[in-house]
Amino acid sequence: MEVGLIKQFEKYSIDRDIPEVYRILTDPGLKELNHTELSSSGVVKLNVFGGRGIFIVLQVTETGIATDGFFEAHKDFADVHVPLEGDESIGYTPLDSRAVPGGPIPVYDASKSDDITYAPFKSDGEMTVIRLIPGMYAWFDPDDVHMPRLQTDGPSHLKKIVIKVPLGSLPPISEHLREVIAQKGSVLETLLEPR
Numbered sequence: 001m002e003v004g005l006i007k008q009f010e011k012y013s014i015d016r017d018i019p020e021v022y023r024i025l026t027d028p029g030l031k032e033l034n035h036t037e038l039s040s041s042g043v044v045k046l047n048v049f050g051g052r053g054i055f056i057v058l059q060v061t062e063t064g065i066a067t068d069g070f071f072e073a074h075k076d077f078a079d080v081h082v083p084l085e086g087d088e089s090i091g092y093t094p095l096d097s098r099a100v101p102g103g104p105i106p107v108y109d110a111s112k113s114d115d116i117t118y119a120p121f122k123s124d125g126e127m128t129v130i131r132l133i134p135g136m137y138a139w140f141d142p143d144d145v146h147m148p149r150l151q152t153d154g155p156s157h158l159k160k161i162v163i164k165v166p167l168g169s170l171p172p173i174s175e176h177l178r179e180v181i182a183q184k185g186s187v188l189e190t191l192l193e194p195r
Helices: 006-015 019-025 175-182 187-191
Strands: 002-005 043-047 055-062 071-074 077-085 088-094 115-118 128-132 136-140 144-150 157-166
Touching (some): 002 006, 006 019, 019 077, 019 157, 055 144, 071 077, 077 088, 077 144, 128 136, 136 144
Antiparallel strands (some): 002 136, 043 055, 071 115, 071 144, 077 136, 077 157, 088 128, 088 144
16 A cells, blocks of 8 residues: 655656556646546546556545445555545555455446455454545555545545556566565675674
8 A cells, every 4th residue: 555645656657667647647637527427326437548457437425434334455456546526534454364255346346356345344443544635646456455435524525536557557576676575584684794
């Protein structure tokens, strides 16, 4: 998981080789993004240029409380959550034994089998809550279980996008990184060796 300001996303997009996502986030027309289908469902899926399978889910909804929400994670996609209007809190927890499959399929992509959902935890205290305001983003990898659309200071209007980035479109792990990870022994021992 990564949370930050959109203006800081450029380096991340270069490292991950996802210039399409950076271009979307910095588009001056993003705040006015709308679609005729939103009037009936509150959710619409929009394909992104570039042919790498990246798409946007545009949502207009109200924020709610955790006991009415559910955790979600995704098998084949990373999510970039971006509020356009209103504040949004998002619950987060690592994918571990506390997350039990069984929640509803997310409404934005019910036809896809890549979405895996989890029942809520017994206690709100078992999740970390992050707050997003316009100008910020939150990146969730598949092992980042998250509960979006939570209220911050009471229920409020929320217009947001979720950019869905297929993991297959991200560059493979570098050979240098593989070598560093595979090294034996303590990193501190190596760093603190007398010279």
